Amino acid sequence: MSPTARQVLHRWRDAPGSLSPEAVPDPAHPGSWTYPEGTEAFEQLFRPEALSAFGQGFIKTGAEANGWGIQLGADNGSLLMTDRIPAAAALYFGLGAEQAARLPGHFGALFVAPSDVGGLLPALDAVLEHPSPEMLARARRWLNGGNNTRVRPEALFSFIPSALRTAQARKEGVLLLTAKG
Numbered sequence: 471m472s473p474t475a476r477q478v479l480h481r482w483r484d485a486p487g488s489l490s491p492e493a494v495p496d497p498a499h500p501g502s503w504t505y506p507e508g509t510e511a512f513e514q515l516f517r518p519e520a521l522s523a524f525g526q527g528f529i530k531t532g533a534e535a536n537g538w539g540i541q542l543g544a545d546n547g548s549l550l551m552t553d554r555i556p557a558a559a560a561l562y563f564g565l566g567a568e569q570a571a572r573l574p575g576h577f578g579a580l581f582v583a584p585s586d587v588g589g590l591l592p593a594l595d596a597v598l599e600h601p602s603p604e605m606l607a608r609a610r611r612w613l614n615g616g617n618n619t620r621v622r623p624e625a626l627f628s629f630i631p632s633a634l635r636t637a638q639a640r641k642e643g644v645l646l647l648t649a650k651g
Contacts, residue, residue: 475511475512475515478512479515482508482567483568483571488508489506489508489512490509490611491509491611492615493505505615513555553616554615555613555615555618557626558577559578560609560613560621561578561626561627563608564601564607566605566608572593573594582634582645584637584641587634587642591631594630594631594634598631599627605623605627606623609626613626630646
């Protein structure tokens with residue numbers, strides 16, 4: 471994690487109002503808009519280069535398919551696609567710093583072995599199952615920063631538990647990645 475991203479994360483945890491996804495007038499360029507300090511660094515927390523490249527390998531098909539012999543399909547994978555912003559960033563911003571700190575994994579990336587899926591579900595449900603109207607509104611604010619009107623904030627909160635329930639029913643593990651397309 472870069473020092474700038476670490477500073478933004480600590481600042482957000484200490485003062486949640488210090489981070490905003492809305493564009494603001496750029497004082498250096500009158501008539502132009504920019505994003506507040508820390509917005510891009512916050513989003514980069516969810517797209518580490520190595521994990522993004524790894525994730526891209528899973529969404530390639532045909533001759534470009536990944537070297538693991540796994541092709542993403544309706545029977546073994548799900549996508550939550552957002553435009554310009556990581557879905558995990560909108561989820562974390564929606565949850566708020568305190569609740570987001572209770573999520574397992576690393577900023578939206580998560581690997582769960584089949585034997586651990588059932589034990590993780592209650593903890594995730596406690597954080598994600600019933601988002602408050604305020605949480606949904608915060609998630610919507612972040613989604614709006616990337617032309618994501620078609621993505622429902624509720625989908626952000628239900629995606630991971632749904633994936634875990636499906637994996638549990640199939641006695642499989644789960645791999646969640648954020649990839650930049």
